[in-house]
Amino acid sequence: MPKPFTPKVITANALLEGDVIYQTATGWTRSLAEAEVLTDEADADLRMIDALTQHELVVGVYLADVAPEAGGPKPTHFREEFRAKGPSNYAHGKQETL
Template sequence: MPRAFTPKVVTANALLEGYVIYLTDAGDWTRDLSRALLITDEAEAQLRLLDAERQPDVAVGVYLADVTPGRDGRPEPTHFREEFRRTGPSNYFHGKQATR
């Protein structure tokens, strides 16, 4: 029996900067997971993934990541890999963690 579809976001790495990026409802990209499009329909997820894969000049390594709706309805990662990707490098002196 196939598993039930779980909510997803489309994610990738920005081609030029290497930052983790997420597809928004408008079809553009954001570095902020909370602004990503939360996809709850499997067919829509596949269509959004195909659209994102057609942007190789912007995004590389495009895939669907499992998320769950947070208290405010915004996507939250369900796997440690996605949490790690969201927070940036593991040292605190560059990237997203430089401002902490």
């Protein structure tokens, strides 16, 4: 029996900078809070096809599980929580504001 579809966001890395980015309804953002939450599997499949064609902007595109919340989606897996915080080698970028 297939697993039920859970809410997801499309995530990748920016091709030139390497930053973690998330797909919105109109493009890409570096903020998980601004990411578009996908709740329909067919819609998620179509959005993935579109994201995978954007070779000039992104690499490593995939769907990540999230929990929709009032302040924006929250990661449900440690890996995504870690990626959302930015590089781990020292406090810079997103980590400066945490």
